[in-house]
Amino acid sequence: MNLFRFAGDILHLLSILVLLLKIHATKSCAGISLKTQELYLAVFITRYLDLFWNFHSLYNSVFKVVYIGTTSMIVWYMRRHRNVKLTYDRDHDTFRYLFLVAPCAVLSLLINARYNLFEILWTFSIYLEAVAILPQLVLLQRTKNVDNLTGNYVFLLGLYRAFYILNWVYRFATEPGYSAWLVWISGLIQTGLYLDFFYYYVQAWKQSKKLQLPS
């Protein structure tokens, strides 16, 4: 465990909490992609399947439970809460799950470290996490005026990924034999998807203006 990894995990948690609190406080999920949230839930469930038999550390186990729990709550709010579900922007959140899930499933069958169910599901979760933000980014682009909390949510998520890259660099430099090509490449692609958003987020922040994405 290094400081970059720790900062990454905390930022990830913070991003989810920002979103959950926004929904809870405003009773609105306007601008939030349910598709992205459900894809993240699928990512967490397929990756953290090992929770019950593969104990690594209390730290990891607590985070796994919290990530699954908080993301389930977001999905529950958006699908089931009597007021929140009415604010869901389903007409603009039209990205097809299959476009992301199918290629990731095929890729995880073709490129994995070991050919067994647990390993393939874990690999699938790595690939799926890399692209799960896409429905959210598309929705942001369509709704134009991005409210502050939604913007901060995506920014914190991107920052979390950036810190994971620093963590890998640090681990590569300090841990003999550490390598994780599959995770590195997926992670670089994932972080790359945020660059465009980052650019506009920083511009808006520098000019202290409301974040607006170009069409």
Add this chain to the structure above:
Amino acid sequence: GRGASAKDEL
């Protein structure tokens, strides 16, 4: 054995 892997990450 194999070196440390990314499985200890979240």
